Every structure is written in C-alpha cells, then in structure tokens.
Amino acid sequence: MPVMSYIQAVTQAMREEMQRDEKVFVLGEDVGKKGGVFKATDGLYDEFGEQRVIDTPLAESAIAGVGIGAAMYGMRPIAEMQFADFIMPAVNQIISEASRIRYRSNNDWSCPITIRAPYGGGVHGALYHSQSVEAVFANQPGLKIVMPSNPYDAKGLLKAAIRDEDPVLFFEHKRAYRLLKEEVPEDDYVIPIGKADVKREGDDITVITYGLCVNFALQAAEKLEEEGISTHILDLRTVYPLDQEAIIEAAKKTGKVLLVTEDNKEGSVMSEVSAIISENCLFDLDSPVQRLAGPDVPAMPYAHTMEKFFMVSPDKVEAAMRDLAEF
Amino acid sequence: MEEQFPIIKVMDDEGKLVDPDVQIDSELVKKLYYHMTRIRLFDRKAISLQRQGRIGTYPPYEGQEAAQVGSVMALNGGDWVFPTYRDHGATLTFGADMVRTFLYWNGRAEGCVPPEGKNIFPAAVPIATQIPHAVGTAWAEKRKGTDHVALVYFGDGATSEGDFHEGLNFASVFQTPTVFFNQNNRYAISVPVEKQMHSKTIAQKGLAYDIPSVRVDGNDVLAVYEETQKAVKRARQGEGPTLIEAVTWRTGAHTTADDPTKYRPEAQGESVVHPLDRLERLMKNENLWDEAWINQVQLELENEVEVAVEAMENYPKANPEDLFDHVFETLPEQLDEQKQSYLDLIGRG
Numbered sequence: 001m002p003v004m005s006y007i008q009a010v011t012q013a014m015r016e017e018m019q020r021d022e023k024v025f026v027l028g029e030d031v032g033k034k035g036g037v038f039k040a041t042d043g044l045y046d047e048f049g050e051q052r053v054i055d056t057p058l059a060e061s062a063i064a065g066v067g068i069g070a071a072m073y074g075m076r077p078i079a080e081m082q083f084a085d086f087i088m089p090a091v092n093q094i095i096s097e098a099s100r101i102r103y104r105s106n107n108d109w110s111c112p113i114t115i116r117a118p119y120g121g122g123v124h125g126a127l128y129h130s131q132s133v134e135a136v137f138a139n140q141p142g143l144k145i146v147m148p149s150n151p152y153d154a155k156g157l158l159k160a161a162i163r164d165e166d167p168v169l170f171f172e173h174k175r176a177y178r179l180l181k182e183e184v185p186e187d188d189y190v191i192p193i194g195k196a197d198v199k200r201e202g203d204d205i206t207v208i209t210y211g212l213c214v215n216f217a218l219q220a221a222e223k224l225e226e227e228g229i230s231t232h233i234l235d236l237r238t239v240y241p242l243d244q245e246a247i248i249e250a251a252k253k254t255g256k257v258l259l260v261t262e263d264n265k266e267g268s269v270m271s272e273v274s275a276i277i278s279e280n281c282l283f284d285l286d287s288p289v290q291r292l293a294g295p296d297v298p299a300m301p302y303a304h305t306m307e308k309f310f311m312v313s314p315d316k317v318e319a320a321m322r323d324l325a326e327f
Numbered sequence: 328m329e330e331q332f333p334i335i336k337v338m339d340d341e342g343k344l345v346d347p348d349v350q351i352d353s354e355l356v357k358k359l360y361y362h363m364t365r366i367r368l369f370d371r372k373a374i375s376l377q378r379q380g381r382i383g384t385y386p387p388y389e390g391q392e393a394a395q396v397g398s399v400m401a402l403n404g405g406d407w408v409f410p411t412y413r414d415h416g417a418t419l420t421f422g423a424d425m426v427r428t429f430l431y432w433n434g435r436a437e438g439c440v441p442p443e444g445k446n447i448f449p450a451a452v453p454i455a456t457q458i459p460h461a462v463g464t465a466w467a468e469k470r471k472g473t474d475h476v477a478l479v480y481f482g483d484g485a486t487s488e489g490d491f492h493e494g495l496n497f498a499s500v501f502q503t504p505t506v507f508f509n510q511n512n513r514y515a516i517s518v519p520v521e522k523q524m525h526s527k528t529i530a531q532k533g534l535a536y537d538i539p540s541v542r543v544d545g546n547d548v549l550a551v552y553e554e555t556q557k558a559v560k561r562a563r564q565g566e567g568p569t570l571i572e573a574v575t576w577r578t579g580a581h582t583t584a585d586d587p588t589k590y591r592p593e594a595q596g597e598s599v600v601h602p603l604d605r606l607e608r609l610m611k612n613e614n615l616w617d618e619a620w621i622n623q624v625q626l627e628l629e630n631e632v633e634v635a636v637e638a639m640e641n642y643p644k645a646n647p648e649d650l651f652d653h654v655f656e657t658l659p660e661q662l663d664e665q666k667q668s669y670l671d672l673i674g675r676g
Contacts, residue, residue, distance in 0.1 A: 051470060057500055062459045062493035069463025069477075072448065077463075089489065096453045097460070105449045106436035107653040141654045141662075165656040194659055244661045 004184040007177035009151035010040050010116075013158035014078060016188060018048055021076060024162060027054040028063055028080030037082055038118055038177055064090035064115060068098050068167075071113040076162060084119035084133045084171055091136065098167040099142030114161045118174035119147075120212060120262055121300040122311045125174070130300035130307075132263035137169055138240040138272070144168045144193055145240040149176075149214035151184050153237060156191030164193060173212040180215060194238050196246035202232035205324050206250050208273055209260035210236040213312055217260060220318035229325045239269045244276050251277045255286035258324050262312045265293035287327040292320040332530040332542040334574055337549035340600040342608025351549075353615050359400065359548045360610065363392040363603050365628045366416035369425065372632050373432055377583045381640065382433045386413045390546070390578030393602030394510045395480075396420050397551025398573070401559050402478060407446040407464050409457040409479035413510075417480060418447050425631065429639035436653075437642075446475075455485040458494035458507070465503035465562075476562040478506040478555075484515025486529050495570065499536040504562035506555065507538075507570045510545060512577035517590040533570035545573030546602040549609075575602075648675075 004012065018024045025048075026041055032055035035042035045053040056063050060081060067077035081087045087094070094115065101111045121130035134145050146161055146168055148154040154172065161168035191197075199214055200221055207217045214235045221231035234250040236242065251257045257277060259270040274289045294300075294310055301307050336345050344351070370387050377385040388395065395417035399408065402421065410418050415428050422445045431438020431450070441447035451457035461479035468475045485491050486509065498505045509529050513520050526532065533540030539561070543554045551573055558569035576599045580587050610616040651658065651666040658666075 057493070057496050059489075059493040059496065061490055062462070062497045065456065065459025065490060065494065066463035066466065066497055069460030069465075070467045071463075072460065073464045073467040075467050092453060092456060093459065093490075097451075097456050101449070102655070103653050104436060105439040108440040109449060110656065144655075241659045241661065 001183040001185055003181050004151045005178050006151045006154050006172070006180045007038060007040055009155040009184050010158055010172060011042055011044070012184070013155045013162070014041065014044060015047065017159055017162045018044065018052060023074065024076040024078065025052040025054065026078045026080065027056050027067060029056060029058055029082045031055060031080050036080065038174060040080065040116070040172075060086055060088075060090040061093050064093035064098070067113045067115070068093060068101075068111055071111045072101065072109050077113050078162060079113060079115045081115060081117035083129050084117040085128045085131045087115075087117055087133055094137065094143070094167070094169070095140050099140045102166065103142055110165050111167050112165050113167045114158070114164070114170055115167070116170045116172065118177070119171045120173040120175055121307065122175045124302070124304065124307065125300065126302035127299035132261070132294070134169075134171055134239050135263055135268050138269050140240075142166065143240065144238060145171065146193055146238050147171045147173075147211045148237065149199070149211055149235050150180055151182050153191055153197070153235075155184055156189050157193065157237065159188070160190040160193050163190065168193065171211070176212045176215070191237070194241060194243060196243040197235045197237055198233070198250070199235045200231060200233040202230040202254065204230045204254055205256045205258060205321055206232045206234065206254045207258045207260060207317070207321065208234045208236065208247060208250055210239055210269070211262065213260045213262055213317070216312060216314045216317045217321075219314040220321050223318055224321055224325070227322075229322070231321060236269075236273075242272060242276065247273055247276050248280045251281045252284040255284050256324050256327060257285070258290045258292060258320055260292045260312060260317055260320075262294050264296050265291060266296050268293055287324060290320060290324055292316060328527040328531045332528045332540065332572070334542050334544050335550050335554060336544040336547050337553060338547055338605060338609050340605060342605050342610070342612050344609070351613055353613075355552070356549075356606070356610060356613075356615055359396055359552065360606055361624055362396045362400065362420045363548065363606065364624060365631070366396065366419055367392055367603060368628050368632050369419060369428070370416065372636065373429070374579075374583060376636065382429065384582050384584050385432050386582040387579040388413050388416045390576045390599070390601065391510055391512055392416055393548035393606070394545040394551055394573040394575045397548040398478065398508050398555040398571070401552055401555035402476070404444070405446070405473070405475045406559075407448070407461065407475065407477040409448045409461040409477065410450045411457065411480050411482065412450045412452050413482070414450065414480040421445065421447060423447055425635040426638040426642070429635055430642060433639060435642070435645060455481055455488035455490035455494075457481070458485070458490050459497065461505050462494050462498045462503050465498070465505040466501055469503055474563040476504040476506060476559050478508055478559070480508050480510065482515060483509065483511045483513065483520045483523055483529060484518070486532060487523055495533065495536045495538060495568070498568040499538050502565070502567035504565070505568040506558045506562060507568060508555065509570065509572045510575055511572055512575050514577055514581070514591075516581040516585065517587075529572040530570060538568050538570050540570040540572070542572045542574060545575030546600065546605060548602060548606055
C-alpha cells in the first residue's frame with residue numbers, strides 16, 4: 001500500500017473519480033497547468049486536458065455559480081476555492097442557490113457540486129490565508145460540510161462528496177497537506193458522509209474534534225496514556241449535518257468531554273456539539289463540557305509569536321485533556 | 328453611447344413599419360399576438376387574485392409582454408431558460424404549465440417544476456444569481472457538442488451585481504452559447520435606472536467583455552424577436568454570447584406590496600404605448616386584424632385562465648409535514664427525529 005500525504009490523497013481521489021466518470025471536472029483559479037497553488041490538482045491537466053481541468057477567471061462567485069449551472073445540467077463539478085478565506089464572494093451562490101435548489105424545486109432539480117477549499121492556520125498564512133469558515137455555512141440545511149483529518153479519510157470522503165447528489169463543501173486543512181502521511185489503499189473506496197468515526201478507544205475522557213485537531217488529540221492521548229489517562233477520540237468527519245448519535249455515544253462513554261476546534265470559539269461547530277450533549281447526556285456527565293478553540297478575535301495573526309498563541313496545538317490539547325481528567 | 332447603441336425598431340408607436348419594404352410573417356404575428364394576450368390575461372388575473380387574498384404577493388410584468396414573448400419565441404424546445412421572478416410570461420410561452428405557475432404564486436414548490444423535457448430553471452429571486460448558472464449550463468452544452476443555447480433574463484438593477492459581471496466575463500472567456508437578455512424596465516423597485524448607473528445604456532457594458540451587444544425597443548415584439556433570433560443563431564453556430572438590452576417599461580408596481588406613486592413622477596410612462604396596442608395597430612395597418620379570430624382567441628384564453636385558476640384552487644392543500652422533504656436526497660436520521668418531535672408538539676405524532 002503506498003504512503004500518501006494528505007494532499008496526494010486529495011489529488012488521487014479526484015483523479016480516480018475523473019477516470020471513473022466523464023462528467024466529473026475541475027474548475028478554479030490556477031488549477032490547470034500550475035496544478036493549484038498547493039498542487040492539489042497536480043497532473044490532472046496533463047491527464048484530462050483543459051476541457052476538464054479549467055482555469056477560471058479570478059471570480060469566486062462565478063466559479064461556484066458556473067459550477068452550479070453545470071451541476072444542475074447533470075455534470076459533476078469540483079470547484080476549487082483557492083483559500084477558504086476567499087469563499088466569501090461565493091456565499092450567495094452556495095447558500096442562496098446550491099443549498100436550496102432541491103428543496104425549492106420540490107426535488108425536481110438537484111445540485112451535485114463539490115466545493116473544495118484549504119482552510120486553517122499555523123502555516124504563517126496571516127489574516128487572509130488561515131481562516132476556518134465552516135461555521136459560516138454550518139446552519140444551512142441542504143449543504144453538507146466535510147472536513148477530513150487524515151489522508152485515508154481525505155480520499156474516501158472526497159470520493160463520496162463527488163458522488164453525492166447534494167452540494168458538499170470539502171474543507172482541507174492546509175497544514176495537514178504535507179504534514180500528515182500514511183498508507184492509503186490504491187483501490188476504490190468511499191467513506192460515508194454524515195458519519196463520525198472513533199479514532200481511539202478510551203475510558204477516562206472523551207475528545208470530540210475534526211480536521212487537523214484530531215491529529216493533535218491523538219498525539220496528546222499517547223502522552224497521557226503514559227500517565228494512565230485513557231482517552232476516547234471521536235472525529236466528526238462531517239461537521240454539518242452532525243452525527244448526533246455518535247456524539248451522544250462518545251459523550252456517555254466517559255462522561256467527561258472536551259471539544260476542540262481551531263475556529264473562533266463563540267458560535268463554532270462545537271457550540272452545537274455542546275448543545276447536543278447537554279440535551280441528551282445530563283445524567284451521564286461527570287464534568288462540565290469543555291471547549292478548546294481559537295480565541296474570538298477577527299483573524300489569525302501574522303506575527304509568529306501571536307500566531308502560535310492563537311493556534312490550537314498538541315500541547316494545548318494535552319493540557320486541556322489533563323485538566324479535564326483531573327476534574 | 329446612445330448613438331453607438333441605437334434602439335432597434337421594426338415598428339413605430341403607431342404600428343407602422345420602420346422599413347416599409349420589410350416582409351411580415353403573418354403567422355408569426357398571430358402567434359406573437361396570441362401569446363402576448365395570453366400572458367397579459369394571466370398577469371391581470373393574478374393581480375386580481377392577489378387583491379382577493381387568493382394567492383400571495385405577486386410581481387406583475389404588464390408592459391413587458393413584448394420583451395418576454397419576443398425573446399422566448401426565438402428559442403427551440405431543447406434550449407434553456409433562466410427566469411427571474413418577473414419572467415413567468417416568458418416561461419408560460421416557452422411551455423411552463425399555467426396551473427403550476429399559479430401554484431407557484433400561491434406558495435407551492437410544485438410550481439417550480441417544469442413539464443418533462445422543458446429546460447426551465449426555477450425562478451431566481453436573489454438578484455443576478457441565475458446569470459452564472461446560465462453560463463455553466465451553456466458551457467456544459469458546448470462541451471457536449473450540442474447546439475443548444477441558454478437564455479437568461481435579468482433586470483436593470485441586476486447589472487449592478489457582481490454576478491452579472493462575473494457571468495459576462497466567464498461567458499466571454501469561454502465563448503459559451505449564452506444569450507444575456509436584459510429587460511431594462513427602468514426601475515429596480517423604486518430606484519430609476521438613471522440612479523442605478525451613470526452609463527447611458529446597459530448594452531455598452533458588453534463592450535468591456537467584447538461581447539456583441541444590441542439595444543432593442545423592448546415594446547416592439549418583432550424587433551425583440553428578430554434580435555434574439557440573431558443572438559441565438561450566433562450562439563448555436565459557436566460564435567459565443569450576446570448581450571441584449573430590451574428597453575421597456577414596467578407599467579405597474581414592483582409587486583402587489585409596492586406603491587409606485589410614492590416614487591414615480593406623476594406623468595411618467597404615460598406616453599409609453601403598450602406593446603399589445605402597438606401590435607394591434609400594426610396588425611390593423613397590415614390587414615391582419617381579423618375581428619372574429621381576435622374574439623375567438625380572447626374567449627379561448629379567458630377560459631384557459633379560468634380553468635387554470637380553478638385547478639390551482641382545487642389543488643390538494645400542502646401537507647405540513649412535507650416541510651421536511653427534499654432537504655437532501657435522503658433525509659438524515661436526526662432530521663427525521665426532528666420531524667417526529669414537531670409532530671408530537673402538535674399532537675400528531
């Protein structure tokens with residue numbers, strides 16, 4: 001089984017889907033000859049040509065909107081937003097159009113578009129190349145938001161997103177792109193959207209998280225194991241709509257829950273996870289639900305010391321886990 | 328710019344041919360008259376139904392019948408139509424079902440469903456969002472190698488939106504078979520076009536994108552038909568997009584919730600000759616006015632509208648719990664549970 005980085009798994013998923021289905025195509029800024037600013041579409045232009053790997057004008061609303069038109073026609077567009085930060089001009093298209101088309105047309109039309117975007121900080125990307133934007137979209141019924149935590153999941157989830165009959169936002173952590181590597185099967189597999197995944201079994205505390213923070217939690221859990229603290233880790237994988245059953249089960253498992261997200265704390269996806277736990281797990285909890293998140297400041301700072309202070313890290317996760325275990 | 332983009336006319340306000348030597352297709356004229364009359368009857372009926380509380384808020388298109396009928400009649404069956412909320416005159420003419428169109432204005436999602444094989448997108452309500460869709464669909468048709476075109480409607484206000492410019496640019500770069508059909512009805516709710524833009528025309532906006540653009544008298548159905556036909560032909564032949572500005576006039580309010588006397592100068596629009604009156608004058612001038620046929624058409628269409636209203640009103644009431652249908656292809660488990668809990672709340676679980 002080949003070892004792949006997170007970004008190679010993303011590319012491989014697109015390649016396989018484009019080979020499988022003529023209707024799948026890629027559009028976005030610099031996705032063609034250059035292969036994307038992060039190289040997510042590397043090699044696709046050479047393999048599939050300019051008709052299927054399309055360099056678009058620098059216009060995010062048109063990238064989404066043209067993709068929506070093609071999806072409603074019956075194509076399978078994969079639209080790339082160069083950075084999640086730059087998805088904002090396309091919000092009207094994504095929320096007002098893509099997420100509502102099936103509903104408002106009484107199921108007569110659908111919009112099977114996948115919109116990929118790299119998110120997240122810790123890469124010295126500064127204000128406009130570091131943001132987490134999932135919460136902006138995470139209360140829009142009709143949309144699905146997928147955020148994989150490792151290369152294996154990235155491939156299987158992206159393939160599922162491309163095949164999904166509804167619009168999917170697919171956020172890839174840009175720091176994970178080259179940081180995370182593992183064995184990824186060459187064969188065709190999909191991971192179901194909407195299902196969370198237990199990444200580690202444990203009995204003392206539960207960490208619920210997604211994206212790159214899953215890796216941080218796994219690192220921290222290893223260390224705490226040496227101290228005799230056993231950690232249960234649930235990876236949400238899909239942050240909208242949430243897998244409520246898995247969340248409730250994971251919370252009840254240990255009765256002590258830490259929610260981790262890199263996004264700003266207030267109004268994050270984790271606020272909703274916390275509400276689900278409070279609605280369902282009152283008598284199973286042994287401590288208040290804890291949240292570790294980015295601070296409620298408008299943007300990721302550029303200054304190195306400040307960026308480090310902002311970012312969730314393995315050390316911070318470890319400290320928060322230990323505090324919870326000792327509660 | 329007005330000189331560079333003169334308003335193209337086939338007939339004047341008196342229904343006289345601008346070029347007396349031009350040959351008129353009498354069958355076409357009758358068809359245009361038929362459809363314009365039909366959609367006018369629908370429109371007036373809808374206003375009346377709204378006033379009686381029998382349908383919801385309604386945006387009339389009176390005054391724009393020539394622009395809508397003339398343009399949509401230039402299309403073929405396999406082409407694509409992207410309407411806004413004020414373009415159901417065009418979609419009705421293209422083949423949308425009249426009962427469903429009434430249902431739409433009575434708040435029913437079923438109203439968005441076009442007849443099988445009719446490529447009519449659900450009407451866009453956010454302004455200009457449908458413009459990139461028409462580019463995407465046209466691009467897909469081009470890639471597939473068909474000769475189908477996509478015609479997208481939008482108003483004067485929409486030309487201020489980013490999606491208008493992004494869509495035009497994209498269509499220009501990829502030379503998609505898209506016809507951008509603007510109905511400049513002079514008002515975006517209460518804001519006159521003179522305040523919407525400093526540009527003297529909308530057609531000139533195509534220049535920046537190297538898109539052939541024309542300005543046509545939107546109340547002259549023959550001129551609209553001819554210019555749209557040319558644009559459609561170019562698109563079919565792989566010659567790319569066209570921008571058409573049809574200069575017209577919104578006779579009534581923005582919607583039935585709006586009162587234009589609050590913002591329009593009193594006499595404004597009084598001199599505008601209604602497109603149907605113009606066509607009537609032309610038909611009389613050209614000896615195409617057959618009183619018996621006219622009366623027959625009138626009766627037939629009034630009856631069609633009445634029957635459609637009755638069918639709309641007898642349509643089964645919406646089942647409240649259908650509210651949860653079609654959020655996704657398959658209902659997520661928790662949404663199903665939510666549905667159950669809402670039903671429990673009203674004692675129907």
